[in-house]
Amino acid sequence: MKLLFVMIGGFFGAICRFALSEWIHTNNEFPLATLLINESGCFLLGWFLTFVSQLRKIRPEFTLLVGTGFIGSFTTFSTFSMETLSLIQSGFIFMAFFYVLTSTVLGILLAYAGYHFAIAKREK
Template sequence: MSRRLMVLKLYVAVALGGMLGAIGRYSISIIMESDSVFPIATLLVNLLGCFLLAYLMSASAIKNRISTEVFTGLTTGLLGAFTTFSTFASETVVLWNYNPSMAVVYVLLSLLLGLLLAYGGFLLAKKGRRST
């Protein structure tokens, strides 16, 4: 397979994954729409993304069974578009203007729980490697 075709397949995989991730993220924000100023949908999406990306990046059983294009489409495309740092940042600024202490809680929850869930995804993938 030529290098150009391989690169093209990766771009298509990222584009398709990105489209699905963006639709998924938008759908969750619509489903979880509330009158609250606290951005719970973004928090949940980003936390889920932390767990899933760490799991996929660490799960050699998955990485070895799927093509590079599918793996890149899932990680860079789908999860890259599903999670969102720019929304997190802008919602934090809006929240800060409304209630600074709530903004601090949001940032701490995002950071601490995100790291904890990423570590959980890594541990789950590591456990899966031992059982296979």
């Protein structure tokens, strides 16, 4: 049954990622769509896991559906890795470095912001 929840969440997360990447798609070399998708996923997961941990009556399947399934398939480390490699192979070393640095540092900051957003909403 747990697998079903992950599959359902993953199905919708992958569709949302695809739709957003098509909508955000740019013609330049920088992978803006993946950056924005992954960073929003960092914020959402930080918020969601904090919010759920504060509630005592949430079923674990809900966390699997949204956290593991939806947000897990919405974000994509493999695409980030391949786009970074492509930037390096194309000679855009500085852009690749900027992409990695921005993705990791901003991702951690946004996860932290999501955590604090959930805490602040709970305290009100």
